[in-house]
Amino acid sequence: MAEFHDVLFPAAVSFGATGGPERRVEIVQMTSGREQRNARLRHSRRHYDAGTGVRSLSDLYEIMDFFEARRGSLHGFRFRDPFDMKSCRPDATIAARDQRIGTGDGVARVFQLAKTYGVGEDAYVRPIRKVLTSSVRVAVAGAELAPNRFAVDAATGLVTLMQAPVEGAAVTAGFEFHVPVRFDTERIAISLTAFKAGQIPSIPLIEVSA
Incomplete structure (x- = not known):
């Protein structure tokens, strides 16, 4: 059963993450050429990619531990948004x-x-x-x-x-x-060869309501 784990995503990795708010708007093109626009959600929802914050093999191992302890995308957790945290x-x-x-x-x-x-x-x-x-x-x-x-x-x-x-x-x-989030993926693909060559794995996170 999904729960919210009151633990913080590794702070050193979150500092280099990318992302921000998303607004879901439904846009319908009318025959007159005008648009009908409606907000699908009352609040914005934030998405992040923490892969850009990975700087070392130690970071990768820490993320792996964290991912396994959260059972992948099953449990939510705290994330420190590097752009909007105050x-x-x-x-x-x-x-x-x-x-x-x-x-x-x-x-x-x-x-x-x-x-x-x-x-x-x-x-x-x-x-x-x-x-x-x-x-x-x-x-x-x-x-x-x-x-x-x-x-x-x-x-x-x-x-x-x-x-x-x-x-x-x-x-x-x-x-x-902090922002309550979960992993927005079922797996994390890691290659040590690719990492040494400068390719950083994608680690998508998405805001949850918990």
């Missing part, structure tokens, strides 16, 4: 006011971590679930909370405040996160 830009420092995650109503104490892309009505809000709890910083109405004033669920990205924010108070957060 509430801020990759070269910036995480701050408690990076992302707005809710507004107080005097009752609610639980808020979902999220990252917003774009501005205004066209902005896309991405739920963040596989968070690094030690990295999370939270602020209410601009004032940062002490770590003992909130709790974070590492699996769901839910933040629970010890006290409900007053009505209208902005709840913001800063954090580092």
Whole structure:
């Protein structure tokens, strides 16, 4: 039975991976020449190829071990996206006011971590679930909370405040996160001769909802 293994894909290999978000859009050509376009999925889905991050035979053996322990594509795991892993830009420092995650109503104490892309009505809000709890910083109405004033669920990205924010108070957060993925292949083809000649095996990964 498929499960999510709360383990991190080898960080040294993920640093050199390629990939990013995919948007599935259904496009129908009308007889008038115009197009009808519909989004097939509410959220984007990320794809990666970790093969470009393999730099040594040691990396290959580590990937083989990891692949076998996950039973190939059966079990999901954490992956550190080298391009998008923080509430801020990759070269910036995480701050408690990076992302707005809710507004107080005097009752609610639980808020979902999220990252917003774009501005205004066209902005896309991405739920963040596989968070690094030690990295999370939270602020209410601009004032940062002490770590003992909130709790974070590492699996769901839910933040629970010890006290409900007053009505209208902005709840913001800063954090580092991982992407839940699985192997998008049933096998990994490795050739030592090809590797020495500069050919790196393809190691496709795909985002999952776990």
